[in-house]
Amino acid sequence: MGSTGTVLRELRGAQKSAKGVSLYSRYVNRPAGRVLAAGAYRAGLTPNQVTLTSALFTYGALASVALVEPSWTLAALVYAALAVGFAFDSADGQLARLTGRGGPDGEWLDHVVDCGKLVLVHTAVLISFYRFGELPSDAWLLLPLGFQLAAVVTFCAGLLREQLGKAAASARGPSWAEPATPAQPVSRVRAVVLLPADYGVFCLVFLLLGAPGAFRAGYAALAVVHTLFLAAFLTKWFRELKALRAG
Numbered sequence: 001m002g003s004t005g006t007v008l009r010e011l012r013g014a015q016k017s018a019k020g021v022s023l024y025s026r027y028v029n030r031p032a033g034r035v036l037a038a039g040a041y042r043a044g045l046t047p048n049q050v051t052l053t054s055a056l057f058t059y060g061a062l063a064s065v066a067l068v069e070p071s072w073t074l075a076a077l078v079y080a081a082l083a084v085g086f087a088f089d090s091a092d093g094q095l096a097r098l099t100g101r102g103g104p105d106g107e108w109l110d111h112v113v114d115c116g117k118l119v120l121v122h123t124a125v126l127i128s129f130y131r132f133g134e135l136p137s138d139a140w141l142l143l144p145l146g147f148q149l150a151a152v153v154t155f156c157a158g159l160l161r162e163q164l165g166k167a168a169a170s171a172r173g174p175s176w177a178e179p180a181t182p183a184q185p186v187s188r189v190r191a192v193v194l195l196p197a198d199y200g201v202f203c204l205v206f207l208l209l210g211a212p213g214a215f216r217a218g219y220a221a222l223a224v225v226h227t228l229f230l231a232a233f234l235t236k237w238f239r240e241l242k243a244l245r246a247g
Contacts, residue, residue: 022194022201025090029200032083033090040095047096047106050088055113058085062120065206066127072210082203089114111159118155122148125219133212140216147223150230161237168244196225 040050061081068074092110096102126144129135195201202222208215 022198023191024195024198024200026191029086029090030094032087033094036087036091037094037098040091041098045095047092047099047101048109050092050095051106051109051113054085054088054092055116056085057081057088058113058117059120061085061206062117062124065121065124065209066131069132070128070209070212070215075207075209078206078209079203082206083200086200086203115152115155118151119148122151129216133216135216143216143220143223147219147226150223150227154226154230154233157234157237161241164241165244196222197229202226 037050045053058081061078064074064078064081089110092106093102096106122144125147126141129141129144133140135141205215205218205222208218
């Protein structure tokens with residue numbers, strides 16, 4: 001087992017492409033995940049154990065949102081746990097690539113945890129609104145449901161786009177691939193534009209839990225942005241899949 005420095009260097013060489021990744025994931029979450037992956041490697045943990053550690057931090061934080069009255073202390077603790085959980089979510093894949101111990105079971109577990117997270121985060125906000133919110137109107141209770149719909153549809157549609165693209169390539173044989181596009185440098189503008197859609201940036205809104213009005217406003221603004229991103233993503237993915245059929 002190499003030194004931590006050696007492991008970190010190997011992990012840097014095993015990173016996924018930065019294409020389509022926001023600045024937060026590229027410069028904050030992935031580096032943090034790399035450090036956690038190195039620690040997990042030194043501790044002898046498996047990628048699946050790292051995934052479950054991510055779930056422990058994330059689900060524990062979201063349970064606190066639903067069950068504990070909002071305060072600035074809760075805000076800090078929830079955000080810290082969500083940020084750590086998200087970093088572990090990056091660490092499991094990095095560890096799997098480093099050790100070659102990834103597989104369908106690990107990918108399945110990772111997606112199950114992610115899907116549960118997307119459902120639970122907005123359910124927790126809904127429960128918090130209902131129990132502690134002193135809302136201007138009961139209509140605010142519909143907001144987490146709409147946000148949850150946008151988040152889950154984005155997640156599922158993105159997975160389907162990826163899997164259907166792979167299925168199309170497999171059906172047409174090993175010599176066929178999706179239409180190639182010229183290699184382009186990673187777009188910094190795109191990385192900035194994608195920031196509001198990044199889960200790590202979304203987690204920042206929980207720092208406002210101590211001020212319920214500010215939290216509602218920030219949460220509502222993100223809901224609008226994510227809905228707009230959903231419309232853009234669905235249009236893009238539909239056109240790509242239609243192009244595969246035509247090709």
